[in-house]
Amino acid sequence: MTEQNAPEMAENEYDVAAIQEKWLPVWDELRPFDSGKAGDTRPKKYVLDMFPYPSGDLHMGHAEAYALGDVISRYWVQKGFNVMHPIGWDSFGLPAENAAIKRGLDPKGWTYDNIAQQKSSMRRYACSFDWDRVLVTSDPIYYRWNQWLFLEFYNKGLAYRKNSNVNWCPSCQTVLANEQVVQGLCERCDSVVTKKALTQWYFKVTDYADRLLDDLDTLEGNWPSKVLSMQRNWIGRSHGADVQFEIEGRTEPVTVFTTRPDTLFGATFMVVAADSALAAELAADSNPEVQKAFTNYLEMVKQSNDIERLATDRPKTGVDLGRFAINPVNGEKLPIWASDYVLADYGHGAIMAVPAHDQRDFEFAKAMNLPIRTVVDVKDEAGISIDPATGDAPTTAAGTLINSGPLNGLGKLEAIDKIATILEADGKGNKTKNFRLRDWLISRQRYWGTPIPIIHCNNCGEVPVPADQLPVLLPSAEGLDLKPKGTSPLGGATDWVNVDCPKCGIPAKRDTDTMDTFVDSSWYFLRFLSPNSTEVAFPVGEAKAWAPVDQYVGGVTHAILHLLYARFVTKVLHDLGYLDFEEPFTRLLNQGMVLMGGSAMSKSRGNLVALSEQLDEHGVDAVRLTMSFAGPPEEDIDWADVSPAGSAKFLARAWRAANDVKSAPGLSPVGGNAELRKATHSFLRDFGPLIENFKFNVGVAKIMELVNALRKAIDGAAGGADPAVREAAETVAKALSLFAPYTAEDMWQKLGHQPGVALAKLAEADLSLLVESSIVAIAQVDGKVRDKFEVPVDITEDALRELALASDAVKKAIGDKEVANVIVRAPKLVNIATK
RNA sequence: GCCUCCAUAGCCCAAUGGCAGAGGCAGACGACUUAAAAUCGUCAAAGUGUGGGUUCGAGUCCCACUGGAGGCACCA
Numbered sequence: 001m002t003e004q005n006a007p008e009m010a011e012n013e014y015d016v017a018a019i020q021e022k023w024l025p026v027w028d029e030l031r032p033f034d035s036g037k038a039g040d041t042r043p044k045k046y047v048l049d050m051f052p053y054p055s056g057d058l059h060m061g062h063a064e065a066y067a068l069g070d071v072i073s074r075y076w077v078q079k080g081f082n083v084m085h086p087i088g089w090d091s092f093g094l095p096a097e098n099a100a101i102k103r104g105l106d107p108k109g110w111t112y113d114n115i116a117q118q119k120s121s122m123r124r125y126a127c128s129f130d131w132d133r134v135l136v137t138s139d140p141i142y143y144r145w146n147q148w149l150f151l152e153f154y155n156k157g158l159a160y161r162k163n164s165n166v167n168w169c170p171s172c173q174t175v176l177a178n179e180q181v182v183q184g185l186c187e188r189c190d191s192v193v194t195k196k197a198l199t200q201w202y203f204k205v206t207d208y209a210d211r212l213l214d215d216l217d218t219l220e221g222n223w224p225s226k227v228l229s230m231q232r233n234w235i236g237r238s239h240g241a242d243v244q245f246e247i248e249g250r251t252e253p254v255t256v257f258t259t260r261p262d263t264l265f266g267a268t269f270m271v272v273a274a275d276s277a278l279a280a281e282l283a284a285d286s287n288p289e290v291q292k293a294f295t296n297y298l299e300m301v302k303q304s305n306d307i308e309r310l311a312t313d314r315p316k317t318g319v320d321l322g323r324f325a326i327n328p329v330n331g332e333k334l335p336i337w338a339s340d341y342v343l344a345d346y347g348h349g350a351i352m353a354v355p356a357h358d359q360r361d362f363e364f365a366k367a368m369n370l371p372i373r374t375v376v377d378v379k380d381e382a383g384i385s386i387d388p389a390t391g392d393a394p395t396t397a398a399g400t401l402i403n404s405g406p407l408n409g410l411g412k413l414e415a416i417d418k419i420a421t422i423l424e425a426d427g428k429g430n431k432t433k434n435f436r437l438r439d440w441l442i443s444r445q446r447y448w449g450t451p452i453p454i455i456h457c458n459n460c461g462e463v464p465v466p467a468d469q470l471p472v473l474l475p476s477a478e479g480l481d482l483k484p485k486g487t488s489p490l491g492g493a494t495d496w497v498n499v500d501c502p503k504c505g506i507p508a509k510r511d512t513d514t515m516d517t518f519v520d521s522s523w524y525f526l527r528f529l530s531p532n533s534t535e536v537a538f539p540v541g542e543a544k545a546w547a548p549v550d551q552y553v554g555g556v557t558h559a560i561l562h563l564l565y566a567r568f569v570t571k572v573l574h575d576l577g578y579l580d581f582e583e584p585f586t587r588l589l590n591q592g593m594v595l596m597g598g599s600a601m602s603k604s605r606g607n608l609v610a611l612s613e614q615l616d617e618h619g620v621d622a623v624r625l626t627m628s629f630a631g632p633p634e635e636d637i638d639w640a641d642v643s644p645a646g647s648a649k650f651l652a653r654a655w656r657a658a659n660d661v662k663s664a665p666g667l668s669p670v671g672g673n674a675e676l677r678k679a680t681h682s683f684l685r686d687f688g689p690l691i692e693n694f695k696f697n698v699g700v701a702k703i704m705e706l707v708n709a710l711r712k713a714i715d716g717a718a719g720g721a722d723p724a725v726r727e728a729a730e731t732v733a734k735a736l737s738l739f740a741p742y743t744a745e746d747m748w749q750k751l752g753h754q755p756g757v758a759l760a761k762l763a764e765a766d767l768s769l770l771v772e773s774s775i776v777a778i779a780q781v782d783g784k785v786r787d788k789f790e791v792p793v794d795i796t797e798d799a800l801r802e803l804a805l806a807s808d809a810v811k812k813a814i815g816d817k818e819v820a821n822v823i824v825r826a827p828k829l830v831n832i833a834t835k
Numbered sequence: 836g837c838c839u840c841c842a843u844a845g846c847c848c849a850a851u852g853g854c855a856g857a858g859g860c861a862g863a864c865g866a867c868u869u870a871a872a873a874u875c876g877u878c879a880a881a882g883u884g885u886g887g888g889u890u891c892g893a894g895u896c897c898c899a900c901u902g903g904a905g906g907c908a909c910c911a
Contacts, residue, residue, distance in 0.1 A: 229840095233839090236908095236910065343909075346910045347911065350911095358911070361911080642860080649873095698858080704858050708858090783891070784892090823853095833891040
């Protein structure tokens, strides 16, 4: 190498680090992704990535999510849309608080340091965010509106306080929503969740259960079916009937819910949830031995946790309460038992037990030696009636009703209808439905969250903080004991807690709980419309123009937590007149996880891959491209299986091709190398639909294909000056800008253009270039290819049939078999079926 | 126990019911080089987890099974 050609070498070298340095400041100037410019007439589109929790720097999971979200967002920008693609931080929550306790710091400092770091990483990662629309949920300007939301719910009767047995994490020392208990463990820290009787705040999500379930149908096709089925499972609607049983020695009847009212004649006992008020009352009015046995049993039940309860092979336990219920259809006396297999907070906390036709009731009857009466005749494979009373299992299938008075001879559905009619006529019951979904417990006994804007007054009770006194600012953490102790740390901020009642003026106290952070994230997508407004949570008019979110991108881990809550809050805001739509996210893409060596990355497993190291080693573009190219976006990526180095190699190859273009910009491609033009325009035809259908990996493969064709043309007959070469190279640069913005921008400059490849539209495919005059037709015999011939594209069916039948190879394959049928699909195929 | 989803070259993955291969990784060979790297090029490699069925024709649709991933679960 001589000194003279050294600078030229640098010019022809793909230098990842230099390119990254070069373009960031240019883009800062150019701001191609602003969405709030006045007079912007482009059609609007709202693309949203789930916002991160600032628990440290960005990791590989973020890198995947934001790479994929960026492909979609940049695609629509390139198509000429005014795309709103904002970002923010879900910055309240336990990790900040725990980290702060560990280090003796204010959670605020830890949180905002992490936000700054993530923000800088996102800029380097070249995310196409609109940096004018940023929100941070722990900013008072945000959580003031969180408090507004709470009060809207409160005033509508959708936020309320009640005392009940709640999920309690002994490690986090706070309550958990049902959705935050996974397999009996705390979602956050994996501690075994226990139950505790506490007064807590709830959002009445159950009021919306039907709509939350039914409206999932409107998302069909636009949301992953997996998420739809998870939500359906979670809401868990079952249809059945309420039936009222008189209780001996009690004025009020007890109502039970059953999905099998047809089996009412087979009820042989009743079971009430051991931990319910009803059980305690029935026991209290019973004889002393029962009282004692019940107290002992209840003690045992309280000590068991969800893990034990979930064990399916757990033997049935219970206590006979010495009381009796009267079967409303036949007047039979049914003994009442208390057991923990009946849940206090589902249905009415009491069931009618039909051991012949329910697995759990059957097990209980066997354990307690209670009678079993068959009322549904179910036949086995041999056609012989099965009798659970003498067998070892209940029958749960449909069958003909027996031993059931007026229901005898009916099938299941007819029997259900008839018994419902009978019960309704007597005022003893009615058809109804029940949900697995419970109300959303939103209060937390922790510091780092939105204070609940309620004041408790001895005179007035719960008093909402007046709007003009919002926000209720979180008191400084200084001097507060943040360590979890079961009551909110805010209770220690005496000056803050003690206030005068806004209604009557006497000394009162603030509510010291904070809100579940899922409240913060349940409506944040609306706040991006005016992240800095001090007047409104979000402007109703802007919401009409931008919302709902056209495309939401995020992990499947939020399938039932965040996505269900956001749907619920949207429906409430709709009903309050703030929104004209009922579903927040029109289209949803769930990206998979990034694994390493077959399992999720974790420090303890020792398979953590640091994003920053990957970026340093391969460059931003190569990492982003690898995320898109690895496979379908919803599948997990095993980092051990993919090749960021290969991606970098490809990017360099594409970049070099642009460097080899020897014509001036603005050159018409007409008359250029025909083969390359064909490759370019078949790419242009295929690319858009692939991206719109999330087939990013295939889209990248198509770009690679085009780069290969481009290389061949440059090195071959066409040469670097051919107009088709320029056309192909510009197409590559534009398409590549969705995946590898730095490389694409640099290519764009090499091709002689001003910065801003992100805004350069891809050309429409010229389909006339793709018209072929002839095509290779195949001739099959019994589905196997036997011959091929080149035919005109407009060949008639008859002509193609003749051609195929005349082929020697076809004749040989037919042999002496008789031709049964000849299928012709001109011009591509003939299939000859023999007998 | 109930409900989803997945299975294609050594690996990651393509394939409107119509010739199993678009693309990549790894591999072999060649060109360039004193040599290597880089680059450019050429090649090899599976009959689609198993067994049935529908069809003129099945990787694709249906059923069963095996293996893997996920959700719900004492919810009456």
